[in-house]
């Protein structure tokens with residue numbers, strides 16, 4: 001049985017690849033039945049689009065792979081608390097379980113928002129489990145030289 005730590009480590013690998021490319025170190029993976037089915041990382045600077053966030057990439061890839069817009073039996077692992085755009089994409093895809101490394105409040109250079117992931121989850125119309133602080137310190141360490 002693979003643990004939350006193992007899958008978050010996979011997301012951290014993506015965040016390190018993003019950092020290597022000069023992006024902010026954000027990573028995400030989507031897991032179905034204990035298997036990673038998609039990976040995403042921040043590519044915003046390289047692609048010159050605000051849509052290229054780690055979570056949107058992971059959701060897009062998973063939907064294409066499974067040939068469906070609904071990911072009802074998947075878990076998404078995000079190194080950082082998803083922004084409102086990504087949270088909306090996650091909930092449009094009906095993902096029922098979100099696992100987060102570091103929350104917004106853990107990183108001072110990321111501004112707090114009135115509309116956070118819990119607010120959007122509560123507004124989604126279905127049951128969502130949100131877990132935080134998985135490998136949190138590893139995520140925070142990636143941001144030590146930023147901000």
Ligand SMILES: [Zn+2]
Nearest residue numbers: 053083085086
């Ligand atoms: Zn985002």
